[in-house]
Amino acid sequence: MTTDTPYRRAQAAGQEALRRTVLDAASALLVAEGPQALTMRRISGEIGCSTTVLYTMFGGKDGLAEALYREGFARLRRRLAEAVDAAGDDPADRLAATGRAYRENALAERAYYGVMFGQAIPGFTPSPEAVAESKHAFDVLADAVASLRERTGAADLGPVDATDLLWATAHGVVSFELAGHYADEATAAATYRAALTAVSTHLGLR
Amino acid sequence: MTTDTPYRRAQAAGQEALRRTVLDAASALLVAEGPQALTMRRISGEIGCSTTVLYTMFGGKDGLAEALYREGFARLRRRLAEAVDAAGDDPADRLAATGRAYRENALAERAYYGVMFGQAIPGFTPSPEAVAESKHAFDVLADAVASLRERTGAADLGPVDATDLLWATAHGVVSFELAGHYADEATAAATYRAALTAVSTHLGLR
DNA sequence: CACCTCTCAGTAACATTGTTACTGTCGAAC
DNA sequence: GTTCGACAGTAACAATGTTACTGAGAGGTG
Numbered sequence: 001m002t003t004d005t006p007y008r009r010a011q012a013a014g015q016e017a018l019r020r021t022v023l024d025a026a027s028a029l030l031v032a033e034g035p036q037a038l039t040m041r042r043i044s045g046e047i048g049c050s051t052t053v054l055y056t057m058f059g060g061k062d063g064l065a066e067a068l069y070r071e072g073f074a075r076l077r078r079r080l081a082e083a084v085d086a087a088g089d090d091p092a093d094r095l096a097a098t099g100r101a102y103r104e105n106a107l108a109e110r111a112y113y114g115v116m117f118g119q120a121i122p123g124f125t126p127s128p129e130a131v132a133e134s135k136h137a138f139d140v141l142a143d144a145v146a147s148l149r150e151r152t153g154a155a156d157l158g159p160v161d162a163t164d165l166l167w168a169t170a171h172g173v174v175s176f177e178l179a180g181h182y183a184d185e186a187t188a189a190a191t192y193r194a195a196l197t198a199v200s201t202h203l204g205l206r
Numbered sequence: 207m208t209t210d211t212p213y214r215r216a217q218a219a220g221q222e223a224l225r226r227t228v229l230d231a232a233s234a235l236l237v238a239e240g241p242q243a244l245t246m247r248r249i250s251g252e253i254g255c256s257t258t259v260l261y262t263m264f265g266g267k268d269g270l271a272e273a274l275y276r277e278g279f280a281r282l283r284r285r286l287a288e289a290v291d292a293a294g295d296d297p298a299d300r301l302a303a304t305g306r307a308y309r310e311n312a313l314a315e316r317a318y319y320g321v322m323f324g325q326a327i328p329g330f331t332p333s334p335e336a337v338a339e340s341k342h343a344f345d346v347l348a349d350a351v352a353s354l355r356e357r358t359g360a361a362d363l364g365p366v367d368a369t370d371l372l373w374a375t376a377h378g379v380v381s382f383e384l385a386g387h388y389a390d391e392a393t394a395a396a397t398y399r400a401a402l403t404a405v406s407t408h409l410g411l412r
Numbered sequence: 413c414a415c416c417t418c419t420c421a422g423t424a425a426c427a428t429t430g431t432t433a434c435t436g437t438c439g440a441a442c
Numbered sequence: 443g444t445t446c447g448a449c450a451g452t453a454a455c456a457a458t459g460t461t462a463c464t465g466a467g468a469g470g471t472g
Contacts, residue, residue: 039428039430049450051431114325117385171378173378176370187366195374257422266460
């Protein structure tokens with residue numbers, strides 16, 4: 001165990017600030033030029049240090065990728081929470097707002113979406129802890145579903161989790177849209193709405 | 207234009223056979239060890255030639271990736287066609303069989319699924335022609351939908367293509383299953399069924 | 413048959429990338 | 443003041459995609 005001295009704290013704070021700087025640079029690079037530009041040398045060059053720093057701080061590229069993965073889910077979580085807050089008190093409205101916000105986030109943060117759900121960073125697979133934590137981004141969705149279910153008395157679906165089902169459906173359409181499968185934005189939007197409407201109707205969540 | 211002589215033909219036949227050999231080796235490597243093992247040196251080593259051959263034959267790794275991409279869709283197409291053939295004449299049965307076969311194919315050919323829909327091979331994005339051709343794998347699904355629509359008189363959904371919607375929904379659940387998001391196979395299967403049932407009901411395809 | 417030419421495979425190199433051993437430096441502790 | 447420990451920088455290594463150079467073999471031409 002390390003001794004807790006002012007020095008140690010200052011050092012830790014410095015580490016934390018530096019970590020933030022590195023992450024911001026990596027994030028900017030990811031958003032501006034895509035995952036392909038995310039090389040250790042490029043990042044270190046961007047902030048003016050050697051690659052060694054990245055290794056002592058993140059352990060390797062996987063560690064950095066995982067930090068970006070968490071950041072992506074944090075952004076998603078913020079966006080969903082904001083949308084639900086703005087939607088008012090009706091659970092149905094809150095559910096619908098969550099659905100729209102999910103797609104908007106994916107389109108606004110395509111690069112992050114690729115890190116989170118595509119294999120945008122070649123060797124990377126998130127750790128089980130990161131995956132488990134990522135699901136909390138959907139807490140607001142789960143809440144809306146629970147409220148709505150209480151109101152409508154929708155039946156349970158056995159092993160099928162309603163939140164997971166909605167999420168998977170949204171992901172299917174969004175990932176196709178990001179891959180360019182739809183002719184235009186209007187088609188993508190309509191397909192997305194149709195998919196979510198179908199599933200929430202089937203779940204009895206209206 | 208090159209002259210068409212027996213020699214040229216033999217050479218072309220040789221090229222074709224060689225191409226097949228290379229593709230088989232790459233395919234075996236992909237299935238056995240995943241996309242990470244797909245290196246030019248590894249493939250050339252596997253068949254006992256130099257990397258130059260791969261470049262003259264496929265133009266580069268992207269060309270090889272695209273060949274595997276097409277192969278993946280060819281396998282999917284075969285599987286869907288077989289399932290539909292075995293399902294009998296009822297369009298509803300044919301639709302349901304297609305849905306099941308899609309998931310079965312994804313699970314049986316995970317590595318291919320990653321090449322086709324994930325970004326399993328780092329720099330690769332399929333050419334527009336390959337993407338356009340890939341959609342023909344779903345011709346049997348489109349046929350089943352059309353038959354069923356004729357029988358049930360289901361309404362049109364405007365810009366939303368019913369086949370695309372079913373496909374995207376199936377993809378959403380399957381890609382999550384491949385990523386390990388579900389606790390067990392039974393949960394995944396139930397979620398998949400629920401998603402497809404929801405969408406086909408919503409489309410009026412029963 | 414001798415020579416020329418063209419296609420193409422092999423070798424070996426180059427650039428890029430993740431990663432790490434070695435070295436030096438700077439601050440804390442006694 | 444000396445010693446020690448943590449950490450950053452340099453420079454290397456291994457792997458990978460790619461390509462310039464070289465050579466061999468086959469067909470055409472005299």
